[in-house]
Amino acid sequence: MSKNSSFIAMSDFMTSLFMIFLLLTVVLLTEVSRLSINEDSAKKTRIELLGELQTEFAQDLPKWDAQILDDLTLRFKNPDLMFAIGKADVRPEFKAVMDSFLPRYFAIITKPRFKPYIKELRIEGHTSALWALGTDSKTAYLLNMELSQKRALSTLAYTLQNAGDNYDWLVANLYSIGLSSSKPIDVSVNDIRNQRVEFKINLIGNNAK
Known part of the structure; x- marks a missing residue:
């Protein structure tokens, strides 16, 4: 093979490498742009969805002892309303x-402008760190874990009973989880105000937990 042929072959090889590099760069920039668009869309959707939820439930939150957080969490804070002490059956009042x-x-979260952005829904059960007197902290944590899981599950079951036409969609996107006393909202993990049920919405493109 002549020197000219070797040079042409090397030139073609370098050209191919450059084209591959250029293609990868375009793909990477496109992906970064797509992620940016998703994040911007998720932020806009979160703000709009939050506004609708706050407007719809503004009059009810005080009497329910509930609140809506900026991350689209709807928190029910009155344990006496929801469950009997140490029990997981949903009370008639709740x-x-x-x-x-x-x-x-x-009706709000399934609107066409919101529903496609919803990645998942979850119902969380939370407890304080307290259990019966004489129970050590490790045992109390495990007992409360079991209780919080059962409470979240019973809330989920009642939610599905009231799903109506949304049943199939909820089955595919909604789950329950119990977190014991691992996520306290007050200074002391023993505070009864840590006992709560939360409905959470996780949006596509939203990095918030």
Whole structure:
């Protein structure tokens, strides 16, 4: 092979490498742009969805002892309303609250401009760190873990009973989780105000936990 042929072959090889590099750069920039668009869309969607939830439930939150957080969490804070001490069965009083809450909640989050952005929904059960006197902290944590999981599950079950036409979508996107006393909201993990149920929305493109 002549020197000219070797030079041409090397030139073609370098040209091919450059084209591959250029293609990879375009793909990377496109992906970065797409992620940026998703994050911007998720932020805009979160703000709009938060506004609708706050407007819809503004009059009900005080009497429900509930609040809506900026991350789209709807928190029910009154343990006496929701469950008997140490029990996981949903009390009639909390069922009455959910009978009012759930249809309106579903009507908002399933709107065409919100629904495609919803990655997942979850119901969280939380407890304080307290258990019966004489129970060590490790045992109390595990007992509360079991209780929080059962409470979240019973809330999920009642939610699905009221799903209506949204049942299949909720089954595919909604789950429950119990977190024991691992996520306290007050200074002391023993504070009864840590006992709560939360409905959370996670949006596509939203990095918030």
